Amino acid sequence: MKELPRLSYSSLNMxxxxxxxxxxxxxDDNKSATEALHLELGNILHKALEIKYRNIIDEKDVNYNELFNVIEMGVAEETEKDKGKFLNGLKQLREKYGNELFEEVDAKSGLSYNEKLDIFFEYIQEDVDTSEWKPIAVEMPFEFVFEDKVIFHGFIDRIDQNTNGELRVVDYKSSNKLFSDKDLTTPLQMVIYALACKEIYNKIPVEYQYDMILLGEKQYVTSKGFLERGIKKIQKILDDMEWCLAIDEWIPKPSPLCYWCEFSETNPNTEWYTKGLCEYYCLWTPESRTFKKNKEYM
Ligand code: SF4
Incomplete structure (x- = not known):
């Protein structure tokens, strides 16, 4: 029997x-070990929330001193997700990236990391009201076959259940800016999570929440029919992917985002073994905001 390709939301989005x-x-399997402050910070804050909500699920008191110690000193990952990997805490991150980076104000949010961390620390200490919604799972692994074409796999940050037995999916985001209304119309990540819940609990969630943990805001997917639209969108993407694979043609889409792509010459933080593997990168950098490309794709 033909083995189905495995896809995560991130690979589909890529x-x-x-x-x-x-x-x-x-x-081509070119993995990059590039690390960045925003990624590492996101990992340790996700871990702290995972520990807090796991305690609530297990009906244990949340030990905030222990939690703050994890955030400050880091912790080894114990779950299936990156098992054995050490997640740096704030102490190691300040040493690694420099304290100045924590003081720099980013243009999108108008806040520095230190200010965002203040928001996070206030947020993580808030009591969780479980009278309506109770957490039932954290870092929930999933894997399901989508229309006999691919296997989608991944982890859901948190799943809550209300007094009627309905489900809510929560995804933590440590980004610098809120989603636009357009981003929230058909977010494929939530479509995949909805299908994963159908597989695990045999029910589709009634609520989808993005918890913007460094901005102190929660955003919801409220658009009607988002699931049906999303499924159609995924079908189209998988058809396009199959086509690319069949003809071995992978068209580059150069944009300012190339600056953060591990295969671009313009990315200052990427590893030497992935840097420059793509020749078609956009020449945009924060210092020179041009949309010119290094080379046209023929
Ligand atoms: S550098 Fe190349 S591969 Fe990377 S995003 Fe840009 S066009 Fe795509």
Missing amino acids: FVQCPMRYKLRYI
């Missing part, structure tokens, strides 16, 4: 953003 990047990463 294909949508740039088929060439998807090909270099997942078909």
Whole structure:
């Protein structure tokens, strides 16, 4: 029997953003070990929330001193997700990236990391009202076959259940800016999570929440029919992917985002072994905001 390809939401999204990047990463298997402050910070804060909500599920008191110690000193990952990997805490991150980076104000949020961390610390200490919604799972692993074409797999940050037995999916985001209304119309990540819940609990969630943990805001997917639209969108992406694979043609989509792509010469933080693997990158940098490309794709 033919083995189905395995896809996560991130790999699907990478294909949508740039088929060439998807090909270099997942078909040619060029892995990059590049680390960045925003990624590492997101990991340790996710972990702290996971510990807090796991305690609530297990009906244990939340030990905030222990939690703050994890955030400050880091912790080894014990779950299936990156098992054995050490997640740096704030102490190690300040040493690694420099304290100045925590003081720099980013243009999108108008806040520095130190200010965002103040928001997070206030937020994580809030009591959780479980009278309506109770957490029932954290870092929930999932895997399901989508229309006999691919296996979607991943982890859901948190699943809550209300007194009527209905489900809510929560995804923590440590980004610098809120989603626009357009981003929230058909978020494919939530479509995949909805289908995963159908597989695990045999029910589709009634609420989808993005918890913007560094901005102190929660955003919801409220658009009607988002699931049906999302499924159609995924079908179309998978058809396009199959086509690219069949003809071995992966068109690059150069944009300012190339600056953060591990295969671009313009990315200052990428590893030497992935840097420059794509020749079609956009020449945009924060210092020179041009949309010119290094080379046209023929
Ligand atoms: S550098 Fe740009 S065009 Fe090239 S793979 Fe990365 S995102 Fe795509």
